[in-house]
Amino acid sequence: MKNKGTHLGLLAFLLLGFLPFLAAFGYALLYSFGLVGVVNKGFTIQFWQAALASGTFFTSFLYSAAIALVSVLMSVGGALWITLKFREYLNRGFLSMVTYLPLAIPGIVTGFFVLQILSKAGFFARVAHYFGWIQEASEFPDLVNDRLAIGMILAFISLILPFFVLLFLNIYKNERVEDLSILAASLGASSGQVTRRVFLPILLHKARILIVLYFIFLLGSYEVPLILGQESPQMLSVLIIRELKQFDLDKISEGYVVAVCYTILVSITALVIFLPKRTKIYAG
């Protein structure tokens, strides 16, 4: 009975989670080699050559990775600091609600919100103009669609920092970090040592998988870079959609090349990160 349930569960997982992904990947792979596609004429590697020679994919991948990394590091750092300094207040009614609130806001809304407040004619620019700090809209600093991706990074932080705060608060409680900190202090550890040797290692160790998953999630995010990003370089998802929707139908296959490369790279990253851990558990 139990075996039957396990098999059905596995089947459901394969059908719902794995099969559509595999089918889509297979389709993209065939498209990238010209084997499917209304305007394609059969097997060719010309789309791979063209896509890889242009270098756009690699630039876009590095750009996306840099933005995802900075956003995750700043979010995790900020969440750790908030947990360390304000955990007692955050467990109370109103502040607890404030922490949950951003989690209910979709990425596309956050993108527009950031655009409305940080653009050259946005809320802060108007405040600056009102107080006479700037005379023209163009004098306001570039904070959206900007070279340093400030708007995008801020949007990502506002999207994921609250999640990490809640996660760290839970880990803090469940792993009895409070008790361990008191114990360490009673054994003579300074507050800095408690933070470095007890607080940070426990929280980061327990959250490490989610941190990596959020990095991968940001790497492939679409709405925020679409609204707040530059036209070049573009984050990966925006680049892929642009390639797939381009007007030159003969070049649509290059978009599938980028999609295939991205999928392979993310899959390899995920395997490299998650496989050693499993081996260790079984070895132990």
Added chain:
Amino acid sequence: MSLKSSGRKRSKTCSILLGVVLLVMGCGGEKTTDDSHLKKASWNEISGEGEGKEVTFMMWQGSPVINDYINNYVAPEVRKRFNITLNISGGQGPEIVQLVMGEKQADIQEGQVDMVWINGETFFQLRKIDGLWGPFVKQLPHAAYIDFEDPYINTDFQQAINYMECPWSISQFALTYDSARIAKPPANLEELEAHLRQHPGTFTISNDFTGMTLLKCFLAELSGSPQGLNGAFEEKKYKELSNRLWEYINRNKAYFWKGGDTFPREQTRVAQLFANGELDLVYGYGEGGIEEKVLSGLYPKSVKGYAWANGTIKNANYLGILQNSPQKAAAMQVINFLISPEAQLKKSAPDGMNANTILDFSKMPEEWQEKFKRMQKRQYGPSMEDLESRAIEEPAPEYMIRLYEDFRTEVIEK
């Protein structure tokens, strides 16, 4: 558990999995309909076949006034008159082409969409993949009011329409400025350069259809004549002119919006930036799309529209029926209604969609000519007649395709 029974279970699981995969793969609509009889049918027969059917219309839904016209006027009217249910599906050029390509790939004979709103670029792409059904326009009774001798109507991006798409409305590309801020707006590339250097950051080019149309106007100016891009695409001519265009833009890039670091993805963003006061110039079809934006309060009443000195592109937009449309007769009925004098009059209302009619006044019944004459004129935007002397033809679609690609590689990514 024995090895044998474990093997049996594994093979059972695999069989179920294979069955489901085959079921999913077999879900594509394989019904085939032969609609060739419609091309020879009388209008009465077509009307009879279309009655009571459901038509899906894929169109750009980015404008509230267009949505209002379709949802609150066209859909109820076709329901009342022909018992046709009109469903609207959002999507324009690339989405339409992607949909058709996907359905062709899956060999779906009865597609999701019946009729589409397209321009020459999409017409070119759909013809390339044999995605359009027709010719059908000659059979529409109201097509008799359209002047098919007009080159701006019978030729779409230098391609003969051959009655494969039905003209719906016509407009001219125009530039818009705020007369309260600028006394004399630039009207050629030399004046634009001077303006940019005097007012840095106040101009940009959107990386979309509208922005590329502006680039085509610039390209025509560089050719030295409003007719410079007419005729079939010429690689040599394009190379020579586009090199000069990229050199011009890159020379002035630092004076563009955001120092030329980035370009807006869409024209709607350019309109917002203009409304915010960040940009001095905005542009678009529909003689600049001024009326609606002033009436809705987005633009101030001091805005004015004008044509580039060498000319701006004038073109028509069209309605097509997809090759695998399941309801072609009903789609023809809807299209015939959309080009009726009544629907066109309603569409031309300045406080509504404010679109120039595609119908030729001299071909229309007198009562409708009178009604069109009595229609209130635009208060803020220029009329097409005002700009007509500076109208130029849409160049071949290859110009647009190449400009898209090269604007990215030669300007945005540099």
